[in-house]
Structures are given as structure tokens and as C-alpha cells.
Amino acid sequence: MIVCVIRYRIDPFQREAFIRYAEAWGRIIPRCGGHLLAYLSPHEGSNEEAFGLIGFDSLAAYERYRERLRADPEGRENFAFAQRERFILQETRTFPALVPGTLGHPPTRTEETA
Numbered sequence: 001m002i003v004c005v006i007r008y009r010i011d012p013f014q015r016e017a018f019i020r021y022a023e024a025w026g027r028i029i030p031r032c033g034g035h036l037l038a039y040l041s042p043h044e045g046s047n048e049e050a051f052g053l054i055g056f057d058s059l060a061a062y063e064r065y066r067e068r069l070r071a072d073p074e075g076r077e078n079f080a081f082a083q084r085e086r087f088i089l090q091e092t093r094t095f096p097a098l099v100p101g102t103l104g105h106p107p108t109r110t111e112e113t114a
Contacts, residue, residue: 001035001055001056001057001097001098001103002055002056002057002058002059002062002095002096002097002098003037003053003054003055003056003095003096003097003098004034004052004053004054004055004056004062004093004094004095005051005052005053005093005094005095005096006051006052006053006054006091006092006093007049007050007051007091007092007093007094008049008050008051008052008088008090008091009048009049009088009089009090009091010042010048010049010050010087010088010089011048011086011087011088011089012042012047012048014085014086014087015041015042015047017081017085017087018041018050018087018088019041020081021078021081021082021087021088022039022041022050022052023039024074024078024081025039025052025078026039027074028069028072028074028075028078029054029069031072032065032068032069032072032075033061033064033065033068034054034055034056034062034065035054035055035056036053036054036055037053037054037055037103038051038052038053039051039052039053040052040053048089055098059095062095
């Protein structure tokens with residue numbers, strides 16, 4: 001699996017608008033063929049850095065997803081919402097490969113962590 005890591009720099013005064021935007025992707029991305037891993041909004045530390053993590057089998061699968069996303073009415077509206085409200089100041093994407101066996105492991109409780 002490759003992971004599309006979207007790094008956002010957002011207007012810290014519009015965090016709630018970004019959360020609304022991210023919540024909409026929770027419906028849209030799976031419908032268009034992406035494996036939504038998470039959207040992350042600022043909490044501690046930086047108040048302007050947010051992330052989206054979406055998995056794909058290959059870059060070709062990502063390209064097919066992008067085509068479906070552009071044709072999706074709710075996807076188009078979500079992009080328009082972000083442009084209209086201007087809460088995203090910068091957006092970059094990288095495509096690292098997932099190291100097999102490292103995704104989704106919950107913590108293991110021990111006496112020290114209990």
C-alpha cells in the first residue's frame with residue numbers, strides 16, 4: 001500500500017471549518033475508492049498543521065480515485081467550500097509506502113501501562 005500523506009497549513013482561526021471539511025472526506029473518499037486512514041486536525045503544538053492519510057494499492061489506483069473524486073458532486077462541493085472559505089493556506093502531498101505489518105496495532109497492556 002502507498003499512502004497519500006496530505007499536509008495542510010490551515011488558518012488557526014478556522015479550525016472548525018477544516019474539521020467540517022475533513023468530516024465530509026470521511027464519506028467521500030471511501031465512496032471514490034480511497035482507503036481513508038485518518039484526517040488529523042491541530043490539537044497540541046502547532047495550531048496550523050493538519051494531515052490527511054489515504055491508502056491506495058498503487059499510484060494507478062490513486063489516479064483512478066482522483067478521476068472519480070473530480071466527478072463526485074459532494075467532492076466537488078467540498079473542494080469549493082475550501083476555496084470559498086479560504087481556511088487552507090497551503091497543501092502538499094507525498095506518497096510513502098506502508099511498511100507491511102505496521103498499521104493499526106493497538107497498544108498492548110502491561111502492568112506498567114495498566
